[in-house]
Amino acid sequence: NSISDSSSSQGLSQPSTQTTQYLRADTPNNATPVTSYPTLRIEKNDLKSVTLMEAKAKVKDIAISRERITLKDVLQEGTFGRIFHGILIEEKDPSKEKQVFVKTVKDQASEVQVTMMLTESCKLRGLHHRNLLPITHVCIEEGEKPMVLLPYMNWGNLKLFLRQCKLVEANNPQAISQQDLVHMAIQIACGMSYLARREVIHKDLAARNCVIDDALQVKITDNALSRDLFPMDYHCLGDNENRPVRWMALESLVNNEFSSASDVWAFGVTLWELMTLGQTPYVDIDPFEMAAYLKDGYRIAQPINCPDELFAVMACCWALDPEERPKFQQLVQCLTEFHAALGAYV
Template identity: 85%
Template structure:
C-alpha cells in the first residue's frame, strides 16, 4: 500500500483542559493512488491544529488507530472527501458501544461499493439520542480492497451526550416554571462566583507582590554526581499552521507515526491586562557578548565583590573544557565561625579572556532579581592575578538535567523514586520563575533543564547560562556563524532572525517540560542542527513522551506555536499546570 497519513484538526482549550467545539481531519494515501479526507462542520475558532498518521511508509500505525478522538457535543456531522485513481472497493460499517445515548449513525453513501475516481464528498451523521447523560463511543470501520491487498481501518470517535429535559414544539422551546427557576438559580450562582473571583484576584495580586519581594537563598546538603547522556531515539510531531497546512513527507531518520496538537490560542479572560499584551521583543546581534571587555565586565560586578580568602573550594561538581563548578564554603564576613555552602563557577588557567568575559557577563543575567524560583549570583571574586569566581547559593541535588538522568538510571530499581506529580510540580516552579522574569521584561534566552538546579526538598530554581556551553557541549551547536547556540531549544524566529522575547522563552519552556517528562532526554536528537529551522518551519515537533498525559502534552504543543503571539503567557501556564497538578493529586 502507498504512503498514508491522517490529518486531524482539533479544538481544545488547554488552559481549562477541556475541548471547545469543532475540528477537522484529513486522511490521505500519497503517491496519487487514492485519498480520503474528512471535514467536521464546525471549524476551530482558535485555529488549533493537529495531525495523526494512521498509515505511513506502508506501515499501519496501531497507536494512531487506537487513539479515540473526541467529538464536540454540538458537532453532529463529519464530511469525508475521497477518491482513488485505481480500482478500490470499499465496505463501510458502524459499531456503537452504547446505542442508548447515541442514535444509529448514518451516511449519505451506500454501505459498499467502489471508491470514486474523482474527489467527492460524503457525510456521516453522529447525533445524540437525548435519552441520557453518557459518553458515547463510535467505531467507523472502512474496509478497502484493491488488486494488491485488503486493508481494514477503524476510526474511533467519542462524544459526550446529554439528556434533553424538554422538547420544542414547532421549533419553539416551551419554557416551564422549573426551567425559569433553574436559570434564575444559575444567574445567582454566577454572580456569587464572580464576586468571589474578584476577591480572590485581589488577594492574589497582593500575594504576588509579596512573593516578588522574597529573596530566595537556600542553604543545604550534598552534591549530585554526573551521568552519561541518553541515546534514545526520538519521535517527532508535525504542527501545521494556517500558512503551512499542506502535507509534508518526513524523510528525517527517527521519525515515526506522530500525534500532533499545536495550539494557536491560549487566552484566559481572568488574566490581568498586563499579561495579555504583546510580548516585548529583543533583537540580539551576533557576538554581542564579545563586545564587552573584561575590564567592563568586572566593573559591573564590583559592588558584590568579596575577598578570595573567604571562599574555600571543596569537590568539583561539574567540569568542562575550560570551566568548572565547585561545591564551596563561604565564611561570614562578620562571624568567621559561620559558614554558608555555595556553588562556585570559575575557569581553568588556560581559559581565554573572551571565555572569562563571557562567564562574567552571562552570570549577571539574573542579578538583582529576587524570587523563590530564581538563583542569581550572590558574590564574585575578581582580584587581580586570580581567575574570577562566581558564587551562588548551594542546592543539594545540583543541576536539574543531571538529577533527572540519575532518576532515569534509578527507575529500574526504584520506580517510585520520582512521580509524575513531582515532575509537574517542578514545571510549575519553573513557570513561576519565568512568569516573574516576564513581568520584569527580562528575557532568559537559554531556558532548559541544564540551567536549573534542584534542592533535596524538590525546590527548583532557574539560574543563568554561564559556562553551560562548556559543561553541556552536546546541547549547543555552531551553525556557521561562529556562535554556539541551544538550537534544539530555540523558537523558529530566534533561529531565523535572532529575535528573542518572552514568547521565545515560552517555546523553550515547552522543551524543558518535555525534558522533565522524559527524565532528561535530548530533544530532536536525530535531527541535524543545520536542518532544525527547516524542520520546525515544515511543522514538525518532538512527539508525546511515553506515559505523558494528553493534557500535559497539549500544554507543550501550545508553547510550540509558530506565531509568537499565539503562545500562552507564563502566568497562564502556571494556572494550567497548577490545576493539572491538583487533578493528579486527587487520584493519589
Template identity: 85%
Template sequence: MAGPAAAAGWGTSLRFWRALVVLWGCCSDSVCRGGPGVNVYLSVEETRRLIGLDAELYYVRNDVVSYYALPFKLLVPGETNSLHFTWHAKSKVEYKLGFQVDNPAVMDMPQANISAQGEIPRKESEPEPEEKSPIYPGKNSSKDGRTAFDAVHTAPTTSTRVFYISVGVCCAVIFLVAIILAVLHLHSMKRVELSDSMSESGSSQGLSQPSTQTTQYLRADTPNNATPVTRSDLKELPGCNPEEERQNGVTQASKKSGYPTLRIEKNDLKSVTLAEAKARVKDIAISRERVTFKDVLQEGTFGRIFHGVLVDEKDPNKEKNVFIKTVKDHASEVQVVMMLTESCKLRGLHHRNLLPINHVCIEDGERPIVLLPYLNWGNLKLFLRQCKLAEANNPQAISQQDLVHMAIQIACGMSYLARREVIHKDLATRNCVIDDSLQVKITDNALSRDLFPMDYHCLGDNENRPVRWMALESLVNNEFSSASDVWAFGVTLWELMTLGQTPYVDIDPFEMAAYLKDGYRIAQPINCPDELFAVMACCWALDRDERPKFQQLVQCLTEFHAALGAYV
C-alpha cells in the same frame, strides 16, 4: 448402490472462493463381493479442466473402492459451475444418490442432472457439451452415464441472504455515521475559527496537535482568549505573590498590562571587554580569602563548578554552602567575559524560583569566580538522568505529580522574569537546580556551553546556540522575547517528562529551522498525559502571538497538578 455426492466451488465479482469437493462412495454387498464391475471416476478431460493434470481420478475401479481417493480434497476453482463424473457397470446395478454440504451458508446444496435413484448405465459415453450442463433433478441420464452438479445458478439459501443483508445494513449505518461525524467536525471547526477571530490574542494551538485536543484541556479564558490575569488570581498561585512584586519594584505598567511588551535582543557579548565585565560586578565583589573550594560537581573543557563554603564577613564562625563557577587557567579572555556577563543575567532579581548571582571574586592575577546559593541535589538535568538510570530502586525516584510541580515552579520563575521584562534566552533543565525538597530554581547559562556541549551547536556564525530549544524566529532572525522563552519552556517541560532526554536528537541542527517551519515537533513522550502534551504544543505555535503567557501556563499546570493529586 449409493451414488457419488460432491460440493462445487463458487465465486463472486470481488474475490474467488474455493470449495472442497468431497466424494463419498458406497457400494452394495454385491459390489463389495465383486461381479458387476462398477467404475466411478473423473475422466481425463474433467481432471485437466479442474486441476490441469492429464490423468483419470478413480473412486471405484472394477468394484474396488479407492480409499486413498475418497478422502482426497479436490480444490475446485470459483468459476466452475458443474462437475462431471463418469460411471458405468458391466451388469445391472441399482443406485441411490444423495448430497452433503458441511456449511450451507457458504455454498448452496448441489443439484444433479439425474434421478435420485435408478440404474447405473452399462455403457460409457462421451462427455456432454458444457452448455447443456444446467440440468435439474428428475431427468434420467443413464444413457450417457454423466452427472453434472450445479451450485451457482440456484437461489441462495435463507441464511446466506440474511448474511448479505446484514453486511449491507452495517455498511450503510457506518457510512451514515461517518457522514454525520464529518459534518459535526466541520461545524465545530468553523465555530473554533470564529471564536479565535473574535478573541484579542488568538488561540494557543500547537502545530503538532489538533486544536480540539489543546482546547479540551486549556480553560476558555487561558490561554485561548489570553485574558489578563487579575491580582486575585495571582494570590492563588504558588510563588507568584503580588505583594512580592511590589516589594521587588515591578513597574506599574507591567502590573496594568499583565505581560511585558515584545522585546527583541541581540547577542552583544563579544563587544564587552574584560574590564567592562569586571566593572559590572564590582559592587558585589568579595575577598577570595572568604571562599573555600570543596568537591568538583561538574567540569568541562575550560570551566568547572565546585561545591564550596563562604565565610560570613561579620562572623567568621558562620558559613554557608555555595556553588562556585570558575574557569581554568587556559581559558581565553572571551570565555571569562562570557562567564561574568552571563552570570549577571538574573542579578538583582528576587524570587523563590530564581537563583541569581550572590558574589564574585575578581582580584587581579587570579581567575574570576562566581558564587551562587547551594542546592544539595544540584543540576536538574543531571538529577533527572540519575533518576532515569535507576528508576526502580532509586530512593530519589520522582512521580509524575512531582515533575508537574517542578514545571509549575519553573513557569512561576519565568512568569516573574516576563513581568520584569527580562528575557532568559536559554531556558532548559541544564540551567536549573534542585534541592532535596524538590524546590527548583532557574539559574543563568554561564558555562553551560562548556558543561553541556552536546546541547549547543554552531550554525556557521561562530556562535554556539541551544538550537533544539530555540523558537523559529530565534533561529532564523536571532530574535528573542518572552514568547521565545515560552517555546523553550515547552521543550523544558518535554525534558521533565522524559527524565532528561535530548529533544530532536535525530534532527540535524542545520535542518532544525526547516523542520520547525514545516510544522514538525517533538513526539509525545511515553506515559505523558494528553493534557500535558497539549500544553507543550501550545508553546510551540509558529506564530509567537498565539503562544500562551507564562502566567497562563502556571494556571493550567496548577489545575492539572491538582487533578493529579485527586487521584493519588
C-alpha cells in the same frame, strides 16, 4: 493514542481544542479578544564584545576576598570551566559559614571565556524570586582565577538530576512521580512568569540551567559556563556563536529574535525534558535542519507515559506565531490545575 518512542519525531496535530482555547492568548473562551494586550518586547541577540576589564567593573560592587572562599568537591567540569561545592565565610562573623556553588575557570581558559562567564553570570542579578538563583558574589582579585558564587542547592543541576532519576527508575519505580515532575514545571513557570513581568528575557531556559534541592525546590539560573559543561546542547550554525538550537523558537533561529514568547517555547522543551527524565530533544535532527523542520510543522514526539493534557500544553508553547503561545502566567494556572487533578487520582 499510540505511544510513540520519545526519540522519534512526528508531525503535530492540533492539540485538543479544550486546552488550546484555554491557553489562547486572548480570553479563555475566545469570546472577545482583549485589545489591551501588551505588544511583545523583542530583543536581538547582541554580541557586542565586552572587555574583561569592563566585565570586572560591572561586578565590582559584589566582589569579595578570596580568603573567604573554601573550595570542596568539583561538581561539574568542562574543557575550561568548573563548578565547585564551596564554603563561604561570613564577613561579619567568621565563625559562621554558608554553602555555595562556585563557578570558575581552569588555567587554559581564554580571556574571552572568562569575560563571558562574568557577563552571563549577571543575567539574573538583582532579581528576587523563590524560583530564581542569581549570583551573590564574585572574586576577581588580581592573580586569582575569577570566581562566581551562587547559593547552594544540594541536588545540583536539574538535567543531571533527571538523568540520575532515569538510571534509578529501572530499580526503583517510586523514585520520582509524575506529580513531582509537574510540580517542578510549575516552579520553573513561576520563575519565568516573574522574569516576563520584569521584562527580562532569559534566552537559554533548559533543564541544564536549573538547579534542585532535596525538597524538590527548583530554581532557574543563568547560563554561564553551560556551553562548556553541556557541549552537546549547543551548536554553531556557521556564525561563530554556539546556540542552544534544539531549545530555540523558530523566530530566534531564523531572525535572531528573542522575547518572553521565545522563552515560552524553550519552557515547552524544558517540560519535555522533565517528562523524559532528561532526554535530548530532537536528538535525530541535524542542527542545520532544525529551522526547516520546525517550519514544516514537525515537533518532538509525545514522551511515553506523558498524559495527553500535558503534551497539549507543550504543543501550545511551540506555536509558530509567538503571539499564539500561552503566557507564563497561563502556564502556571494550567499546570497547577493539572497538578491538583493528579493529586485527586492518587
